[in-house]
Amino acid sequence: MPFAPIKDGEFTSTIYGMIKEGRYENAIRSLQYELQRTPNSRAALSLLAYCHFYLQEFAEAAEYYEKLVQLYPTYTEYRLYWAQSLYNAFMFPEATAVLSQIDEPQFAGQALKLESAIKYREEDITNARILVEKYATDDPDSDINLACLEYKEGNYEKALECFLSATQLHGYQPCLAYSIALCHYQMQNFSEALKFIADIIDRGVQDHPELSIGMATEGMEVSSVGNTHLLRETSLVEACNLKAAIEYDLKNLSAASEALTDMPPRLEEELDPVTLHNQALINMDNNPSDGNQNPFPPETFSNLLLLYCKYEYYDLAADVLAENADLTYKYLTQYLNDYIDAVITQQTAPMDAYNKFEAIGNEQINELRKLTKRINEIRQGNDELILQKTIKAYDDTMSKYMPVLMSQAKIYWDMNDYLQVEKIFRKSAEFCNENDIWKLNVAHTLFMQGNKFKEAAGFYEPNVKKNFDNMLSITAIILANLSVCYIMTNQNEEAEELMKKVENEEEANAENSNTPKSFHLCIINLVIGTLYCSKGNYEFGISRVIKAMEPYDKKLGTDTWYYSKRCMISLIENMAKHIINIRDSVLQECLEFLEQCEIYGKDVPTIVTGPLIIDELEVENAKNTVTYEARLLKALLLEVMNN
Structure with a gap:
């Protein structure tokens, strides 16, 4: 978003308003803009230093105070603030050097305190004590600093006395x-200790509800409160960490963990070292891997397993489950655990997997029936809010049932038993007949049976009509199969209209250089060509395939080559068996086609690899290219022609 300068006459009030509201980042942005206009602006420099200091960006604050000291060397406050910034940035020698330049009596006390603090940070307790003892006798900070020194030396009882004395003095x-x-x-x-901690937390909850104390423990979604000056003043982070340490020592690990989640929420990068240490320590007892690795969102474990299954890395999925039993119980629901187990089982024992899917599916079906009944009851009562919640529960259950159903169907699909796949889908029609995924897979199943094209078209058409104005958003194979259905049921006009619509969209798409290339029309023609080849009309089918692939530099790809080579292989096989005779002109077209594929297919893989396959290794395998396969098919075709 572009920066809008503050209007003339409103700069001072706007900046101070931002600072008052704690919007230091916004103030810094406006002040930096002002500083560009007037590089030596005293007001801009001092306010920038102030804002950076309260954001704990002490090095930046020190730079601005240094510039102010250069511009106004007689203004000792800037020198003192410069030293304070350097001290907080852990630049102790530099801070000491700046302090040595302060000799005005009115700043001697502040300089002395800062010098003693530097010695304390440098672990020079002896000299720190000498400096503290030089404080004025009535200095209210004397007891506090002496208490810190006693604590540092392990004299906890003396330190406690000094802190109690300071409390009586300061309130x-x-x-x-x-x-x-x-x-x-x-x-x-x-x-x-817990009494004082409870007092700190209770006061924080009462006085500063904006810090969201304890809300994360209660499961509420909260945003980071940041490392604000207010947060530091409340000592809530320190109190929660100390409570966690006490509970940890008492072996109350759940209470220790709760103490950490009770503290005001911050982003991981905003956490202080003590909090990070305590989180790691407590997680180390619960799960050693959490103490050695960065934490991950709960969804990561299940998503990793599902992705392994999606890309058929079943062995990896099984290994992850076996090696992380603790994460399985922690991050996987019973449903997801059972589903992934069934998917992995499917690779070695398909029917055992089918029975596992059946058991999971029956649970979801029973829940769907209950929710359907509940929805009908609620509709009679006109309670819209409860109705929406129940419908949402129904949709969530359906989203669990659908993968189980498709996994069952896939078992028989892989066996080419499409009739059994159809029976599985018909059995689920009670709940799924309005589901687009279900209808699409029913269409594929009917299509593959080869004698139910009219029924298949009836399931394909709703998906196509829904996206008729954007045909390229539909998967190409759906359009191709529907075109075949039309042709096989003598609806040639519908097939031509569909193909013309796709062609027009591809032409419009080609005019936009930023739009990815589309292979829809090519694949439609390839599938139609394949259909004619399957019916024995090779001359027309092969000609259609060859024409669909022109121009080769734009149409040749992994998918298009897959359909093309199937027709070529079938042609060569039937010629070798002397089942068919093909005219020489058509065979010459085939040879020229394969030569063109050989030329343009050097960098086109024939197999789409998974995401974990190293591309470099695949490229080295020359057999995994269209060029290699086209050359091989050409050799086979020539051999058949010569015999």
């Missing part, structure tokens, strides 16, 4: 409450 502060809880934790006073 309740979340950071002090957390520090007290931390001391109790180190002294193994878990119950006392």
Whole structure:
């Protein structure tokens, strides 16, 4: 989205409004635009530094404060802020060097505190204590810093006394409450520590509902609250981490995990090291693999298995299941586990798999019957909301039943037992007769039987008519099979109209260079040519196939070659058996056709490989090219012709 500059006269109010609302990123964007106009703008530089500081982008803040110091060397506050930014960016030597340049008495106290903090961070506890002891006697930060030093040296009781004293002086502060809880934790006073933690969390829930505390644990979808200044002030992240540590020590792993999910939600890249450590530690006990690998969405495991099955990597799917039994129970529903098991079984024991699919399908059918009855009852009561929910449940159940049904049908389809496939589909018509996937597969089944073209056309037509204005969106084989159905039932005009519509769309499509090439009309003609060849009319069928492949540089592909070579192989086989006689002119056309395929088929594979097959290895296999197969068929044809 393009940047819109702030209107004249509204810049100051707009920027301060953004800062007040915590929209520091927006403020930075506007200020950077202003800085381009006036590179040395004091207001823009100071506000940019301020915004970056509160976004914890301390290195960027330090750069802007350094620029301000260069422009306004007498304004000591900028030098102090520069040192603070460097300190928070863990650039301690640089911060110390900047502090050494501050000699104004009014800033001596702040410089002393920052120097002691640097020594503390550098683990120089001795010098840090010396500096803290130089604080003014009435300095309210003295007790807090001494408490931190005592804690650092392992003197938890003394640290606790100092933190309690600071609380009496300053009043309740979340950071002090957390520090007290931390001391109790180190002294193994878990119950006392949990009291202070509970107080921090309760106050956070009451005072800051916008931080979504505990909502993730309750299963609600929440968005990240970010690492805001408000979040840091509440000490909620620290409190939840400490609670998780206590529960972990007490072996209450579920409570420890819940403590982590109770904290305000943040993106993974926003998590602090302590939270990441605790997550890994707790997950390591529950599942060692989670502690060593990046977490993944729950859907990943099931999707991986389904993709393996889709591309017929059944051995890989079986290995994943066997090696990750814990993930199977954690991430797979009973339905999905049973379904994948049946799919894998299908490769070695088809009928056992069929029975497994039958059991799964019966469960879904029973649920569909219940939901159908429920829908009819609700419609009589006119409760639209409940009706929509029930229909959604019905659709979800149908989406589970359909893959099971298709898997059953595939078992007999692979056996070429299309009549049995038809029986399976007819049995499911009670629920599926309005389902497009079901109708399409019924059409394929009727078509393959070779004597039910009229019935097949009746199932193909609804899909085609639904997309009549965009025929190229329909799978080419559907259009090809429907054209054959029309031809075989003497509906030649309908077949011509269908093919003309596809041709017009392909011509319009060809004018748009950004649109992928379409092979629809080519495949339709190939299927029709195949039909005539199957009926014994090879001369017309082969001529149709050859014409469909012109021009070869645009039409020759893996799919189109598949249909073409089937006709050629059938022709050669029947000639070798002396079943048919073909005119010499037609045979010459076949030789020229194969020569053209040999020329243009060098880079066209004959087998479509799965996604895990390395393309380079396939290319090295010269036999997996149209050129190789065309040359082989040409040699066979010449041998038959010469005999």
